[in-house]
Amino acid sequence: MTTLNINGVVHNVTVPDPNMPLLWVIRDIVGLTGTKYGCGIEVCGACTVLIDGSAERSCNMSVSEAVGRKITTIEGVSADGVSHPLQKAWIQLQVPQCGYCQSGMIMAALENFPGGDGSGISNVCVCGTYQRIKAAIVLANTL
Ligand code: FES
Ligand code: FES
Incomplete structure (x- = not known):
């Protein structure tokens, strides 16, 4: 079981491999599909999320690197229903x-x-x- 804090919500997820890209977990396991897959090689930035406030490309970051850190996706930008x-x-x-x-x-x-x-x-x-x-x-x- 891997515990992730995404948009202020704790998600306990089962991942097949600790090296699985964070992007796959966000999209395919947690189901937040606002973060996109483009190049997969840290170039295009379509997969950008905030990790502890820093913009990071999630396509080439392992999910294990994100454990214990505050992850923000596009869904969390207006999570209170008010547009940023x-x-x-x-x-x-x-x-x-x-x-x-x-x-x-x-x-x-x-x-x-x-x-x-x-x-x-x-x-x-x-x-x-x-x-x-x-x-x-x-x-x-x-x-
Ligand atoms: S998908 Fe292009 S930088 Fe991640
Ligand atoms: S790639 Fe189409 S709006 Fe940016």
Whole structure:
């Protein structure tokens, strides 16, 4: 049995291998599918979650590395039913195109929020929404 703290909720999960990527556990065992799989090699950032407040790529982190740490996924950003300022700004500026990368982008922006202008985010958006992402982060800091 592996115990994970995800979005403030304790999950006791059975994982077949302690080296299983955290992303698989979040999506396939816990059932939180907002975190996406893109490249699987720590490049694209679609799988970004916060680990103790730091943005981390969960596709190449073993689940055992996440034990005892505070994991936040996109579902936890508005767990109280109220949209986060980043989410409000994302909607206001209609940031997403296909949307696939966007949960990872918001999690990457959250690492330095409040503050930041998106310049340090290395996540990939195949649709090229970078300018709107940066504008939304700036807007979110005013909301
Ligand atoms: S899926 Fe993790 S960085 Fe691309
Ligand atoms: S909105 Fe399509 S990959 Fe970013």
